[in-house]
Amino acid sequence: MKITLVQSRGLVNDPKVNFFKARMRINNVDSEIFVFPEMFCCGYVSRRQDMQLQVLDNAILKDLAKLSDNKGSTIICGCPLAEGDDIYDTALIIDGFEKHHYKKMFLYKDNVFDETQVFKSGGTPMIVERQGLKMGMMVGHDLFIGDLVAYYAENGADIIICISALLPEQIEGFLKVAQSSAIRFKIPIMICNMTGNDCGKELGGKSAYISEKGEFLETCTAGSDVREIRIDVDALKANTASRSVPPKIEFSGSDSVTIKKVDPDPNGPFCPFSG
Structure with a gap:
């Protein structure tokens, strides 16, 4: 099986152009x-009006569904979802004319963008299966939720796919967390991180495919756009079958110790190893 990472930037205020960008890449690769x-x-924007929620369906989503159906390919892409007054940051899974949304759980706050003021948090994991390969879905800092990684590892996911839009100063630490999680829970992790200038901020790219042993099997640069990754589904499923997940430990309480400062005795015996 082939999975293609397209770490291209989504343009703000022009979802139709984003469709054309996606179509060009999908039509040029068999995956x-x-x-x-x-x-x-x-585009990774913080204002509801800039998301163009009212036109996304006609401007890009219907055409992506047609493209998925014609190509026979599954498309996973970041897309906001409005439900009443609430907006969710989601991973949209397009399988022909069927659409499914995984809602981001860990909304992040920094000096660039406070997601908690814009989006509502999701709370339901999602495992997507294609041709026997089971993929656990994540968006951005969901990767920092250890219980979510554990859930996927314990429930038969063969790989985690995490889409993100992180700055250069964020992606390096993020990849270290991904590597640590892959080793701890014995599950491969694939990250697709946006690159390019978005709303005045340069995003970091450096998408990667990390094995269950923490090896970086495939990596992108900050500027590269498309990376085709060949997946051995049988090997991943064999890893899943042999996986042992660290046990959860329920603590009934904790011991508490207070260290009191003790002044040294000036008349105490001389210690030859001091001073």
Whole structure:
């Protein structure tokens, strides 16, 4: 199986152009699955009006569904979802004309963007299966939720796919967390991180495929756009079958010790190893 990471930037205020960008890449590559970054459909924006929620369906989503159906490929891409007054940051899974949304759980706050003021948090894991390969979905800092990684590892996911839109100063630490999680829970992790200038901020790219042993099997640069990754489904499923997940330990309480400062005795015996 081939999974293609497209870490291209989603343009703000022009979802139709984002469709053309996606179509160009999908039409030029034979792949079962295409993965695009967080908020690719509308660009990584913080204002509801800039997401163009009212036109996304006609401007990009219907055409992506037709493209998926014609190509026979699954498309995973970042897209906001409105439900009443609430907006979710989601990974949209397009399988022909069927659409499924995984809602981001860990909303992040920094000096660039406070997601908690814009989005509502999701709370339901999602495992997507294609041709026997089971993929656990994540968006951005969901990767920091150890219980979510553990859930996927314990429930038969063969790989985790995480889409993100991280700055250069964020992606290095993020990849270290991904590597540590892959080793701890014995599950491969694939990250598709947006690259390029978005709303005045340069995003970091450096998408990667990390094995269950923490090896970086495939990596992108900050500037590269498309990476085709061949997946040995049988090998991943064999790893899943042999996986042992660290046990959860329920603590009934904890011991508490207070260290009191003790002044040294000036008349105490001389210690030859001091001073």
